[in-house]
Amino acid sequence: xxxxxxxxTTGEVLTDNTRTESRAADGGLIPAxxxxxxxxxxxxEDGAFQADMHRALADLIGQLNDVADATQxxxxxxxxxxLKITKEDxxxxxxxxxxxxxxxxxxxxxxxxxxxxxxxxxFPPNQMQMFGLRQVGGSGGLRRA
Numbered sequence: 412x413x414x415x416x417x418x419x420t421t422g423e424v425l426t427d428n429t430r431t432e433s434r435a436a437d438g439g440l441i442p443a444x445x446x447x448x449x450x451x452x453x454x455x456e457d458g459a460f461q462a463d464m465h466r467a468l469a470d471l472i473g474q475l476n477d478v479a480d481a482t483q484x485x486x487x488x489x490x491x492x493x494l495k496i497t498k499e500d501x502x503x504x505x506x507x508x509x510x511x512x513x514x515x516x517x518x519x520x521x522x523x524x525x526x527x528x529x530x531x532x533x534f535p536p537n538q539m540q541m542f543g544l545r546q547v548g549g550s551g552g553l554r555r556a
Contacts, residue, residue: 452492452507460507464492467511474513481516488513 433441445451453461471488478486488511495506526536534540 455505455507460509464490464509467509471511471513478514478516486514 435441442454443450445454452464455461468490471490475486475488490509490511492507492509495508497504497506521533523531523533524535526532
């Protein structure tokens with residue numbers, strides 16, 4: 412086991428015996444073993460799983476901010492990670508997946524009444540309407556006045 416080497420000026424550890432990388436036959440580096448759960452997650456799918464999960468987390472946080480800002484209330488979401496680990500032929504096969512659940516943006520409320528046939532209407536049926544729908548502007552669309 413190699414002794415730790417320190418920079419005499421800063422005291423920085425220049426070698427770390429817990430994370431040794433070795434070289435392959437072609438001279439390329441072989442990544443160190445995963446010493447933490449984070450290390451293991453970073454190595455899944457050659458790093459693609461962690462990158463995808465990070466993007467999903469950023470999207471979830473954005474949705475939480477949008478809902479909380481719109482409602483002026485607390486917003487809650489979840490990110491769930493699942494690892495299915497199977498031991499087969501002296502190797503571990505790891506199938507990783509994640510799922511997010513974001514709060515929905517609340518829909519605006521509508522006020523409606525019912526007529527004599529129990530149909531919904533936007534206007535009180537026993538009240539005279541002064542203004543109906545009319546054409547506004549150059550778009551040709553109808554808008555409520």
